[in-house]
């Protein structure tokens with residue numbers, strides 16, 4: 553059992569959690585992730601490490617409420633416990649002295665980007681960060697990103713902050729203007745990572761992306777997280793999660809991520825129905841009623 557010590561709803565669909573997990577925190581490195589199970593009947597699902605404190609024995613995650621599992625996790629509060637957390641999993645990010653780096657993030661990608669930027673800075677890199685969000689209402693942690701980066705740019709989908717609506721447009725203009733970029737990292741929405749990879753390819757700037765296929769065991773046994781990179785089959789949980797964005801078969805990734813949409817929607821609806829039934833049952837009981 554892993555106790556939640558801090559919870560914050562950052563924007564309407566995104567939640568931050570800090571939990572006690574000393575064994576995982578002790579070994580965590582940038583680029584790694586954990587697999588959680590909210591309760592004993594919950595499915596296993598992965599979340600990137602958004603931070604950790606080796607001394608305090610805590611880890612941090614940031615998640616977008618997508619369906620049943622993330623909704624269940626968002627229903628837990630400070631003092632509640634997560635049933636299982638396994639990790640750290642995946643290969644840590646390769647961090648070297650590249651020179652000028654550009655770190656692009658959207659939605660939950662801001663989480664894993666913060667420890668990565670800190671590590672890049674430690675290696676003497678210059679970090680320009682670019683944060684993409686739908687609009688101001690979905691923007692969070694701009695201050696945190698600013699506090700660790702040399703330069704920060706915000707790109708909003710409604711065009712309300714400057715000339716760009718997508719991070720990839722910023723990248724294209726930045727590179728066309730002759731700015732030196734030695735490495736790009738992109739974490740977050742699949743389409744954002746794909747567009748950024750397409751934007752940097754003509755300029756030959758290596759672009760590392762954090763892939764998020766469906767995972768089950770997270771140990772290379774089930775084959776569920778299979779992706780194609782440079783024509784080779786890779787298992788994201790053990791060979792990744794980071795790959796060269798110029799070589800990823802994005803079409804296959806999107807197709808595989810959407811493979812169980814019908815079942816996922818059904819699972820969510822059934823869980824909602826079950827909750828309603830429990831509310832009805834509990835409201836029949838005398839005394840104080842609390843619904844989990």
Ligand SMILES: Cc1cc2nc3c(=O)[nH]c(=O)nc-3n(C[C@H](O)[C@H](O)[C@H](O)COP(=O)(O)OP(=O)(O)OC[C@H]3O[C@@H](n4cnc5c(N)ncnc54)[C@H](O)[C@@H]3O)c2cc1C
Pocket residue numbers: 585596597598599600601613614615616617618619620621622623660663763764765766767768793809810812813816817820
């Ligand atoms: C290495 C890795 C790191 C990730 N890090 C984060 C993170 O830091 N924050 C965050 O919000 N999300 C992250 N994700 C995605 C997250 O795991 C899914 O959003 C979550 O599992 C959705 O589950 P659900 O039941 O709430 O939604 P569902 O309704 O079940 O699914 C919604 C969509 O989420 C994806 N998904 C569903 N089940 C899984 C699964 N077991 N594994 C992976 N994707 C799944 C599918 O594309 C699906 O269409 C990460 C995924 C991977 C592979």
Ligand code: FES
Pocket residue numbers: 766767768769770771772773774775776777778787788789790
């Ligand atoms: S999640 Fe099963 S092989 Fe990667």
